[in-house]
Every structure is written in C-alpha cells, then in structure tokens.
Amino acid sequence: MLNLSQNGCSVWVAASTERLLTPTAVALGKFDGVHLGHQRVIQPVLHTAGSEDGRGDREMGRWGNGERLPEDFPYHPTQSSTLPSSPEHTYSTVVTFDPHPQEFFTGQPRALLTPLDEKVEQLRSLGVEQLVLLPFDKELSALSPQDFVEKILVQQLQCQKISVGEDFCFGKKRMGTAKDLQILAAKFNIPVTIVPIETDTGGLPNKTDCINTDPTDDSRISTSLIRQTLEAGDIPRANRLLGRPYNLTGVVIPGQKLGRTIGFPTANLQLAKDKFLPRQGVYAVRVFIHNGTPDTSPIQNLGVMNIGNRPTVNGTYAAVEVHLLDWSGDLYGKQLIVQLVKFLRPEQKFPELEALKTQIQLDCTVAREFFKSAY
C-alpha cells in the first residue's frame, strides 16, 4: 500500500483490501478526470466543518478556481501517516477499479485523463483520505450486485455511507443501478446519496434546473465528453468541465537538440504512458517548473507547446515539447506541469527549418497577445 501524504492530508492507495482504514464513507465510481461531476459525487463523503471531526475544510486543497497552483508537486510517498487513529473516525474513501473496466473487457490499454499519480493528487487536494483500487478481474466482474454490497462494501470496507452518480452501474454485467444500491445498502442501514448528473451550463451560473436526466444530451459532464472536447482542441470547454486546467505533467528529457539551433529550445516531456493526449498541434500554455524544494510554490511561466510528430524534421513519434517565453536555463531532469490554455493551430510540415522558425515566432506573438488580452 502506498501512502501519499502531504501537508497533513493523505491519500492511501490500497491495491488490496488487507490494510484498509475502516470504517469508511465511500464514493464509488471510475472517476477518470476527477471532473466537476465526479467532485459532486465525492463531496458527500468528505469531512466538512461541523462533521464528526471537522478536519476536512482546514486541510482540503481548493478546487475550481482554475488557478490553483499545484503547491505540493511532485508528491513524495512518505512513511508516516497523519491520519487520525480514533476509532470513531470514518475515512473518506474513493473506491475505484484497476484496471479500468473497459480495459479489462476489451484487452486494449486505455489512455486516461488522470493516470494514477494525477488521480491521487487530485483526490488528495479535494480532501479524500483513502483511495481503494479494487482489482477488476474475472472474480470481481462476476459478483452479483448483492454480493458486491455484502462482501466488498459491508464486510471489507465497513462502509457507513455511500455516494454514487445517478448513472452508476455495478455488479455482474452492470446489472445493478444506483437505486438498487440504495435498496441493497438499506438492509445494512447504510445511506446512499445518489448525485444527479451535472450539466455544462456554458460558464453560466449553475442553476438547479440545469440538472439533466436525458442520457443522450451531450452537455452532461462526463469523462467521454471531456475526451471529445480535448480531441477537438476546445480547451476552454474541457477546462470548464474539469473545474481546473487540463495538464500534461512530465520530466524533461533530451530531444534532437535542434530547437536551440533555431532559437527556440523546447523542453521535451516524458509523460505517464497512459496519459490521454489532446488534439495534436500548437497550444498557448502555462508552465510550472518544480524547483526541488517542497516548501515553495512552483514558478509560473507562459509558453507555447507542440504535440505532434514534427514532420518538418521527419519525426517518427508524437512528442510533447514546450518553449517557455522569456526564459532560459537548464530544464533537463526537472518536472514540469503544463496547463493547456488555448489551441492555436494544427501542426504543419514546413519545407525547411527557417520557415518553421518564422512560424514559431508568430506562435509566440499570438500566445503573448492572447495572454495579454486574457488579463
């Protein structure tokens, strides 16, 4: 079991249920992206001021303002837990599946909006204390809804409270619905909160009458809508649906060392291998360089990023490279968080490097103008 603990707030990743912290208040789901809809599902199991110990509000990171600095990036596994040991404490727990059920059924690896490390970080900053990864295998996928409730939620997790989204399905062939969960859990006196599907209001204030029950409506906030939105390069919408900027996080590795020869050095990022990539092309971005000291916030820079095969230099694989505006220094081996802000243009094949250089100059100008007008 991995304990990722920072600033007095911990998330435990339990791959097996042997070393669980119990009893639990459980939010159930896949939660890829930890988007606004997921956040609503998780909220009822968090500790809030005035709850049993009132810890949550003091320790929770803040979400949804779009500008939250990843203050404790990168996260270091630590040995000691800061979690309380009082027997009354109910651990706010997210229970999810590993691998993603779709990956299990199709046998195809699935790219994720939030690979495990990122998911842990997002949950941690929300105030979740424990992440339980249920191994999604033949045995688990064959459990009846009743057995899932009895064996996993009641016996193993000692669950005292559950929260799920309205469209949650569970058990063999996904035959259990959120309502079924409510009925089955009621036999053990476990209350189940069913959270209505959140709708994208287009940035307008969210009204209660925007809660949507039409499963064919494409404004329902979902992981697949965010994936489509990113594939289309509509970054403002993706960021709105997520409740924070979509980011690409990675270590800077060497490339072909051509960037410097045209006056645009580009830091090549090595991402988690299962990270979902947005539309290929050029973006205006914000870049946070981790400065190696856990106590200080990473420094924010503006930049331009390219995601693509670099046809001008006969590249053979998709690279993610970022040029920081008005910055110079050595980034090799450093960790960067690149927040996507705006798609600028598709990648092109230029006849020679000089033409690419002229275009990158223009990209920088467009990005600068954009950031100026955005403030």
Ligand SMILES: Cc1cc2nc3c(=O)[nH]c(=O)nc-3n(C[C@H](O)[C@H](O)[C@H](O)COP(=O)(O)O)c2cc1C
């Ligand atoms: C803002 C930006 C835009 C880019 N646009 C293109 C492009 O349209 N076509 C292309 O082939 N490569 C493009 N690139 C990638 C360059 O080919 C690459 O940065 C250059 O070859 C240097 O690579 P290196 O870091 O491996 O030395 C772009 C890079 C940046 C930073």
Ligand SMILES: Nc1ncnc2c1ncn2[C@@H]1O[C@H](COP(=O)(O)OP(=O)(O)O)[C@@H](O)[C@H]1O
């Ligand atoms: N403004 C900048 N933006 C990005 N990287 C920079 C910048 N200034 C200096 N560098 C350094 O230059 C390296 C990139 O130079 P480049 O010639 O493109 O080499 P590589 O092909 O190895 O990425 C970065 O990894 C970083 O260490």
